[in-house]
Amino acid sequence: MKHHIVAIGPLPPPLHGFSYATSAMTALLSEENVTVLQNLSPPENAGRLIGHASKLRRALGACGRLLLDRRLEGKACYLGCDGGWGMCYTLLIVVVARLLGYPTYLHHHSFRYIDKPDLTMRGILALGGPSLTHVFLCEIMRDRFVDAYAVRLRSVIISNAAFVAPTDDRALQPRPLTIGMLSNLSREKGLETFIELLRQCRSEGLAVQAILAGPVANNQDRTSIEAAVKEFGGALDYRGAVYDEAKAAFYEDIDVFVFPTNYVNEAQPIVIFEAKAAGCAVIAYNRGCIRKQLDGSDLLIPANGEFVPTSIAWIAAIPPDSPRSTWRRRTRQDYAERHQRALKRARSLLD
Structure with a gap:
Protein backbone atom coordinates (compact mmCIF):
# COMPACT_ATOMS: atom_id res chain seq x y z
CA MET A 1 0.00 0.00 0.00
CA LYS A 2 1.29 3.43 -0.93
CA HIS A 3 1.19 5.88 1.97
CA HIS A 4 0.88 9.64 2.05
CA ILE A 5 3.51 10.68 4.59
CA VAL A 6 3.87 14.08 6.20
CA ALA A 7 7.56 13.94 7.17
CA ILE A 8 8.60 16.49 9.78
CA GLY A 9 12.06 17.21 11.15
CA PRO A 10 15.29 19.15 10.62
CA LEU A 11 16.81 19.06 7.15
CA PRO A 12 20.20 20.44 6.02
CA PRO A 13 21.39 23.12 6.22
CA PRO A 14 22.83 23.17 8.80
CA LEU A 15 24.32 19.72 8.34
CA HIS A 16 24.64 17.62 11.50
CA GLY A 17 23.83 14.04 12.41
CA PHE A 18 20.15 14.66 13.13
CA SER A 19 19.47 16.61 9.91
CA TYR A 20 21.50 14.11 7.84
CA ALA A 21 19.55 11.15 9.23
CA THR A 22 16.20 12.89 8.76
CA SER A 23 17.02 13.72 5.16
CA ALA A 24 18.20 10.16 4.44
CA MET A 25 15.19 8.55 6.11
CA THR A 26 12.69 10.71 4.25
CA ALA A 27 14.46 9.87 0.98
CA LEU A 28 13.96 6.16 1.71
CA LEU A 29 10.30 6.69 2.62
CA SER A 30 9.82 8.55 -0.68
CA GLU A 31 10.91 5.52 -2.74
CA GLU A 32 7.52 3.79 -2.40
CA ASN A 33 5.32 6.54 -0.96
CA VAL A 34 4.19 10.11 -1.47
CA THR A 35 6.15 12.21 1.03
CA VAL A 36 5.53 15.85 1.91
CA LEU A 37 8.53 17.38 3.72
CA GLN A 38 8.18 19.89 6.53
CA ASN A 39 11.58 21.30 7.50
CA LEU A 40 12.04 22.38 11.13
CA SER A 41 15.65 23.58 10.82
CA PRO A 42 16.15 27.23 11.78
CA PRO A 43 18.16 29.48 9.44
CA GLU A 44 21.90 28.88 9.52
CA ASN A 45 23.79 30.94 12.11
CA ALA A 46 20.51 32.16 13.63
CA GLY A 47 20.72 33.23 17.28
CA ARG A 48 18.80 31.36 19.95
CA LEU A 49 15.82 33.74 19.96
CA ILE A 50 15.49 33.89 16.18
CA GLY A 51 16.11 30.16 15.92
CA HIS A 52 13.28 29.27 18.30
CA ALA A 53 10.91 31.75 16.66
CA SER A 54 11.68 30.16 13.29
CA LYS A 55 11.21 26.60 14.62
CA LEU A 56 7.88 27.55 16.21
CA ARG A 57 6.66 29.05 12.94
CA ARG A 58 7.75 25.94 11.03
CA ALA A 59 6.20 23.61 13.61
CA LEU A 60 2.90 25.46 13.25
CA GLY A 61 3.27 25.16 9.48
CA ALA A 62 3.76 21.40 9.86
CA CYS A 63 0.57 21.22 11.95
CA GLY A 64 -1.20 23.09 9.16
CA ARG A 65 0.01 20.52 6.64
CA LEU A 66 -1.30 17.71 8.84
CA LEU A 67 -4.67 19.46 8.90
CA LEU A 68 -4.75 19.91 5.12
CA ASP A 69 -3.86 16.27 4.41
CA ARG A 70 -6.01 14.67 7.11
CA ARG A 71 -8.52 13.11 4.69
CA LEU A 72 -5.97 11.48 2.38
CA GLU A 73 -5.92 7.69 2.17
CA GLY A 74 -2.95 5.94 3.74
CA LYS A 75 -1.91 9.02 5.71
CA ALA A 76 0.97 8.79 8.20
CA CYS A 77 3.21 11.19 10.10
CA TYR A 78 6.97 10.66 10.38
CA LEU A 79 8.51 12.92 13.02
CA GLY A 80 12.11 13.38 14.12
CA CYS A 81 12.21 13.89 17.89
CA ASP A 82 14.19 16.89 19.09
CA GLY A 83 16.48 16.48 22.10
CA GLY A 84 16.35 19.88 23.79
CA TRP A 85 13.81 22.69 24.08
CA GLY A 86 12.66 21.63 20.63
CA MET A 87 10.80 18.76 22.31
CA CYS A 88 8.05 21.29 23.01
CA TYR A 89 7.46 21.48 19.24
CA THR A 90 7.60 17.68 19.05
CA LEU A 91 4.89 17.51 21.73
CA LEU A 92 2.71 19.98 19.83
CA ILE A 93 2.99 18.02 16.57
CA VAL A 94 2.37 14.66 18.28
CA VAL A 95 -0.84 15.99 19.85
CA VAL A 96 -2.09 17.50 16.57
CA ALA A 97 -1.28 14.29 14.67
CA ARG A 98 -3.22 12.23 17.19
CA LEU A 99 -6.26 14.54 17.10
CA LEU A 100 -6.28 14.27 13.30
CA GLY A 101 -6.01 10.47 13.36
CA TYR A 102 -2.48 10.04 11.98
CA PRO A 103 -0.43 6.93 12.73
CA THR A 104 2.77 8.61 13.91
CA TYR A 105 6.36 7.33 13.83
CA LEU A 106 8.55 9.19 16.33
CA HIS A 107 12.25 8.80 15.47
CA HIS A 108 14.58 9.26 18.45
CA HIS A 109 18.07 10.69 17.91
CA SER A 110 19.17 11.77 21.39
CA PHE A 111 20.04 10.27 24.77
CA ARG A 112 19.58 13.59 26.59
CA TYR A 113 16.04 12.79 27.75
CA ILE A 114 16.97 9.14 28.37
CA ASP A 115 19.94 9.88 30.62
CA LYS A 116 17.79 12.47 32.44
CA PRO A 117 14.05 11.72 32.09
CA ASP A 118 12.21 14.80 30.90
CA LEU A 119 8.74 16.12 31.73
CA THR A 120 8.06 17.04 28.09
CA MET A 121 8.80 13.48 26.98
CA ARG A 122 6.42 12.23 29.64
CA GLY A 123 3.83 14.49 28.05
CA ILE A 124 4.55 13.03 24.61
CA LEU A 125 4.11 9.52 25.98
CA ALA A 126 0.88 10.42 27.77
CA LEU A 127 -0.69 12.30 24.86
CA GLY A 128 0.69 10.35 21.90
CA GLY A 129 -1.84 7.59 22.22
CA PRO A 130 -1.81 4.03 20.87
CA SER A 131 -1.07 5.12 17.28
CA LEU A 132 2.41 6.35 18.26
CA THR A 133 5.29 4.09 17.19
CA HIS A 134 8.75 4.83 18.57
CA VAL A 135 11.76 4.40 16.28
CA PHE A 136 14.98 3.74 18.20
CA LEU A 137 18.55 3.54 16.90
CA CYS A 138 19.54 0.42 18.82
CA GLU A 139 18.34 -1.99 21.50
CA ILE A 140 20.33 -0.10 24.15
CA MET A 141 18.39 3.06 23.37
CA ARG A 142 15.04 1.26 23.46
CA ASP A 143 15.73 -0.61 26.70
CA ARG A 144 17.07 2.42 28.54
CA PHE A 145 14.12 4.54 27.34
CA VAL A 146 11.64 1.94 28.61
CA ASP A 147 13.47 1.75 31.95
CA ALA A 148 13.66 5.54 32.28
CA TYR A 149 9.94 6.08 31.70
CA ALA A 150 8.55 2.76 32.97
CA VAL A 151 6.28 2.38 29.93
CA ARG A 152 5.17 -0.26 27.50
CA LEU A 153 5.24 0.97 23.94
CA ARG A 154 5.21 0.00 20.28
CA SER A 155 8.70 0.29 18.83
CA VAL A 156 11.05 -0.61 15.98
CA ILE A 157 14.84 -0.47 15.67
CA ILE A 158 16.36 1.33 12.68
CA SER A 159 20.11 1.84 12.80
CA ASN A 160 21.77 4.86 11.22
CA ALA A 161 23.80 2.30 9.27
CA ALA A 162 20.86 2.34 6.84
CA PHE A 163 21.92 5.83 5.75
CA VAL A 164 25.65 5.23 5.16
CA ALA A 165 26.50 3.16 2.10
CA PRO A 166 29.64 0.98 2.00
CA THR A 167 32.59 2.33 0.05
CA ASP A 168 34.68 0.67 -2.64
CA ASP A 169 37.86 -1.15 -1.71
CA ARG A 170 40.97 0.81 -2.68
CA ALA A 171 44.67 0.06 -2.62
CA LEU A 172 46.34 1.41 0.52
CA GLN A 173 49.44 3.49 -0.10
CA PRO A 174 52.41 2.99 2.28
CA ARG A 175 52.26 5.54 5.12
CA PRO A 176 52.71 5.85 8.89
CA LEU A 177 49.80 4.84 11.07
CA THR A 178 47.33 7.72 10.82
CA ILE A 179 44.61 8.67 13.29
CA GLY A 180 41.80 11.04 12.40
CA MET A 181 38.78 12.88 13.75
CA LEU A 182 35.88 14.37 11.80
CA SER A 183 33.11 16.26 13.54
CA ASN A 184 31.67 19.68 14.23
CA LEU A 185 34.88 20.29 16.15
CA SER A 186 34.44 21.43 19.73
CA ARG A 187 35.59 20.57 23.24
CA GLU A 188 32.48 18.52 24.02
CA LYS A 189 32.99 16.52 20.82
CA GLY A 190 36.52 15.71 22.05
CA LEU A 191 38.76 18.13 20.14
CA GLU A 192 41.12 18.79 23.05
CA THR A 193 41.30 15.08 23.87
CA PHE A 194 42.27 14.27 20.27
CA ILE A 195 45.03 16.89 20.32
CA GLU A 196 46.33 15.57 23.65
CA LEU A 197 46.29 12.01 22.27
CA LEU A 198 48.51 13.06 19.38
CA ARG A 199 50.79 14.95 21.78
CA GLN A 200 51.23 11.92 24.02
CA CYS A 201 51.74 9.57 21.06
CA ARG A 202 54.57 11.77 19.83
CA SER A 203 56.12 12.03 23.29
CA GLU A 204 56.03 8.20 23.56
CA GLY A 205 57.96 7.99 20.31
CA LEU A 206 55.09 6.52 18.28
CA ALA A 207 55.35 7.31 14.55
CA VAL A 208 51.75 8.50 14.32
CA GLN A 209 50.31 11.06 11.93
CA ALA A 210 46.95 12.80 12.46
CA ILE A 225 43.66 23.86 16.24
CA GLU A 226 45.97 26.57 14.93
CA ALA A 227 48.28 26.12 17.93
CA ALA A 228 48.30 22.33 17.47
CA VAL A 229 49.14 22.58 13.76
CA LYS A 230 52.05 24.85 14.68
CA GLU A 231 53.16 22.55 17.51
CA PHE A 232 53.12 19.31 15.49
CA GLY A 233 54.17 20.66 12.10
CA GLY A 234 53.65 18.09 9.37
CA ALA A 235 52.35 15.49 11.84
CA LEU A 236 48.91 17.16 11.99
CA ASP A 237 46.87 18.05 8.92
CA TYR A 238 43.75 20.17 9.46
CA ARG A 239 41.49 20.04 6.39
CA GLY A 240 38.55 22.16 7.50
CA ALA A 241 35.00 21.22 6.56
CA VAL A 242 34.95 18.30 4.11
CA GLN A 268 24.62 6.80 17.24
CA PRO A 269 27.14 9.00 15.42
CA ILE A 270 26.94 8.91 11.63
CA VAL A 271 30.71 9.53 11.43
CA ILE A 272 31.46 6.21 13.14
CA PHE A 273 29.48 4.33 10.49
CA GLU A 274 31.25 6.36 7.79
CA ALA A 275 34.58 5.29 9.26
CA LYS A 276 33.52 1.62 9.38
CA ALA A 277 32.19 1.84 5.81
CA ALA A 278 35.66 2.97 4.74
CA GLY A 279 37.36 0.14 6.65
CA CYS A 280 38.80 2.15 9.53
CA ALA A 281 39.23 0.95 13.09
CA VAL A 282 37.55 3.15 15.72
CA ILE A 283 38.42 4.37 19.21
CA ALA A 284 35.47 5.91 21.06
CA TYR A 285 33.88 6.45 24.43
CA ASN A 286 31.00 4.18 25.41
CA ARG A 287 28.15 6.66 25.02
CA GLY A 288 24.66 6.21 23.61
CA CYS A 289 24.57 3.39 21.04
CA ILE A 290 28.29 3.54 20.25
CA ARG A 291 28.96 0.13 21.84
CA LYS A 292 26.64 -1.43 19.25
CA GLN A 293 28.50 0.32 16.42
CA LEU A 294 31.91 -1.16 17.24
CA ASP A 295 33.30 -4.68 16.94
CA GLY A 296 36.36 -6.67 17.90
CA SER A 297 38.67 -4.60 15.70
CA ASP A 298 37.85 -1.41 17.64
CA LEU A 299 38.56 0.06 21.08
CA LEU A 300 35.61 0.99 23.30
CA ILE A 301 36.56 3.06 26.35
CA PRO A 302 34.23 3.40 29.37
CA ALA A 303 32.39 6.73 29.42
CA ASN A 304 34.38 7.87 32.47
CA GLY A 305 37.57 6.05 31.50
CA GLU A 306 41.06 7.39 30.79
CA PHE A 307 40.84 8.00 27.05
CA VAL A 308 44.38 9.07 26.21
CA PRO A 309 46.48 6.43 28.05
CA THR A 310 44.09 3.62 27.07
CA SER A 311 44.24 4.69 23.43
CA ILE A 312 48.02 4.99 23.43
CA ALA A 313 48.44 1.44 24.79
CA TRP A 314 46.10 0.13 22.09
CA ILE A 315 47.80 2.08 19.27
CA ALA A 316 51.28 1.04 20.47
CA ALA A 317 50.22 -2.63 20.23
CA ILE A 318 49.53 -2.34 16.47
CA PRO A 319 52.51 -3.96 14.71
CA PRO A 320 54.33 -1.66 12.25
CA ASP A 321 53.91 -4.32 9.57
CA SER A 322 50.20 -4.88 10.34
CA PRO A 323 48.33 -5.92 7.15
CA ARG A 324 46.12 -2.84 7.15
CA SER A 325 44.77 -3.46 3.64
CA THR A 326 43.50 -6.86 4.75
CA TRP A 327 41.71 -5.68 7.89
CA ARG A 328 40.29 -2.66 6.10
CA ARG A 329 38.80 -4.97 3.47
CA ARG A 330 37.33 -7.25 6.16
CA THR A 331 35.85 -4.26 8.02
CA ARG A 332 34.26 -2.97 4.82
CA GLN A 333 32.73 -6.37 4.09
CA ASP A 334 31.29 -6.71 7.61
CA TYR A 335 29.88 -3.20 7.44
CA ALA A 336 28.27 -3.84 4.04
CA GLU A 337 26.22 -6.67 5.59
CA ARG A 338 25.18 -4.43 8.49
CA HIS A 339 24.14 -1.68 6.09
CA GLN A 340 21.93 -4.03 4.08
CA ARG A 341 20.16 -5.30 7.20
CA ALA A 342 19.51 -1.76 8.44
CA LEU A 343 18.38 -0.59 5.01
CA LYS A 344 15.83 -3.41 4.80
CA ARG A 345 14.39 -2.42 8.18
CA ALA A 346 14.21 1.26 7.26
CA ARG A 347 12.36 0.57 4.01
CA SER A 348 9.81 -1.60 5.82
CA LEU A 349 8.98 0.94 8.54
CA LEU A 350 5.37 1.46 7.47
CA ASP A 351 4.67 -2.16 6.48
Missing part, protein backbone atom coordinates in the same frame (compact mmCIF):
# COMPACT_ATOMS: atom_id res chain seq x y z
CA ILE A 211 44.25 14.42 10.34
CA LEU A 212 41.52 16.71 11.69
CA ALA A 213 38.47 17.66 9.65
CA GLY A 214 35.23 19.49 10.18
CA PRO A 215 33.95 23.00 10.85
CA VAL A 216 35.03 24.71 14.07
CA ALA A 217 32.45 25.69 16.67
CA ASN A 218 34.04 28.87 18.04
CA ASN A 219 37.16 31.04 18.09
CA GLN A 220 38.63 29.29 21.14
CA ASP A 221 38.52 25.92 19.38
CA ARG A 222 39.90 27.48 16.19
CA THR A 223 42.82 28.87 18.19
CA SER A 224 43.46 25.41 19.70
CA TYR A 243 32.13 16.99 1.92
CA ASP A 244 31.64 14.43 -0.82
CA GLU A 245 35.01 13.47 -2.40
CA ALA A 246 37.01 15.39 0.21
CA LYS A 247 35.22 13.49 2.99
CA ALA A 248 35.85 10.16 1.24
CA ALA A 249 39.52 11.08 0.91
CA PHE A 250 39.69 11.86 4.65
CA TYR A 251 38.54 8.36 5.57
CA GLU A 252 40.85 6.74 3.00
CA ASP A 253 43.80 8.67 4.42
CA ILE A 254 43.35 7.49 8.02
CA ASP A 255 43.64 4.06 9.67
CA VAL A 256 42.02 4.74 13.05
CA PHE A 257 39.05 7.03 13.58
CA VAL A 258 39.12 8.68 17.02
CA PHE A 259 35.89 9.98 18.56
CA PRO A 260 36.25 11.00 22.24
CA THR A 261 32.81 12.63 22.43
CA ASN A 262 31.14 13.86 25.62
CA TYR A 263 28.27 15.53 23.73
CA VAL A 264 25.09 15.30 25.82
CA ASN A 265 22.86 14.42 22.84
CA GLU A 266 25.22 11.75 21.45
CA ALA A 267 23.29 8.71 20.27
